[in-house]
Amino acid sequence: MIRIGANPIGWSNDDMPELGGHIPLEQCLTEAKSVGFEGMELGNKFPRDAALLRPILAAHDLDLVSGWYSTFLIERSPEEELTAARAHIDLLKAMGCAVLIAAECTRTVHGTRGAPLSTRPVMTDAEWDRFNAGLTRFAELVAAEGLTLVYHHHMGTVVQTEAEIDRMMAGTGPAVKLLLDTGHATWGGADPAALARRYRDRIAHIHAKDVRPAVKAESEKGDWSFLESVVAGVYTVPGDGCVDYVSVLREVPDYAGWIVIEAEQDPEKAIPIVYAKLGYDNLVRFIAEAGLKR
Structure with a gap:
């Protein structure tokens, strides 16, 4: 069964708290439910x-649904990571969640507005070996807690490009599942439909956000930071950009789980409830057109 969720980043941004900082949680939840x-x-x-x-x-x-957890597996052991994640794991378990969203944040630049994406970290071969082995072991430890680790490839981090996603998936064990993020895949140069086809058996969570090609091109030309690009509107909700969602969803015909709209924008430019409704209505239509069941 597919369920549709939202990330509150469409109302209040986690990486840049001043974006939507004035919007109360009550408004976010009321509007999300109304949509x-x-x-x-x-x-x-x-x-x-x-x-x-x-x-x-x-x-x-x-x-x-779940929540983001920043791993630092290049720098610490899986056992140390489990200790660091204890409160987060316990919260997810207590709330009945099925997945833990993990993203490696060693040396990441995605939360630094003054750091161009060209300065993002790139792993050495030795770091890749340590990371893949550590992520596999950490995922196994998380599975023992009753949760499935889904890895979130993300702009500005060590797993951003298609080649990096492929290297991570090839180098990790079956306990590591993929969070397919259509927006990060597209901006990172990958075809999200191709990723969906390649890893359909290991995709256990989906983030649906769209990309505005003109802003993406401007960001790349100007070597902007991730946050500068977000403020400029590189991301938007499904159906308002260039991602072909029907093609993506047709590649995962047996998918069961959450599809979460996670489209960070400046709420002063993109009124949250307006875009939440636009994205929700579009996603419902795309799911139906792809032949998936809700």
């Missing part, structure tokens, strides 16, 4: 105590 979303991923305004978070989401009849 039709069934669940939400974590954001910086969510309490990280299940006893506090559960009644807040229940009041809006929303489930917790």
Whole structure:
């Protein structure tokens, strides 16, 4: 069964808190539910105590989908990573989540507005070996906790390009699943439909965001940072950019799980509820056109 969720980054940005910093959590949840979303991923305004978070989401009849976790497996062992992730894992388990979203953030530049994407980190061969082995072991430890690790390839990090996604997938064990992010794949130079076809058996979570080609081209020409590009509008909701969602979804005919709209924009330029509804309605239509069942 496919369920449609949202990430609150469309209302309030985690990497750049001043974007949407004035928008209360109550507004975000009320608007998300009114649009039709069934669940939400974590954001910086969510309490990280299940006893506090559960009644807040229940009041809006929303489930917790999951939440981002920054790994540093180039620098620390899987066992150290598990210790660092303990509170996050316990929250996800208490809230009934199925997946843990992980992204390697050693030396990442995606949260630094003054750091051009050209300065992002690139792993050495030795670091690749350490990272892939560590990610596999960490995923196995997470699985023992009852959660599936889904890896989030992301602009500005060590796993950004198609070649890097392929190297990670080839070098990790079956406990590591892929979070297919249509926006990061497209901006990173990959065809998300091709990735979906190649890894359909290991895709366990999907982030749906679209890309505005003109802003992408301007960002690349000017060597902008990730956050500068976001503010300029490189990302938008499904159906408002260049991603062919029907083609992507047709490559995962047996997919069951969450498809989460995660389209960070400046809420002063892109009114959150307007874009949330646009993205939701488009995604529902794309899912139906692709022949997937909800």
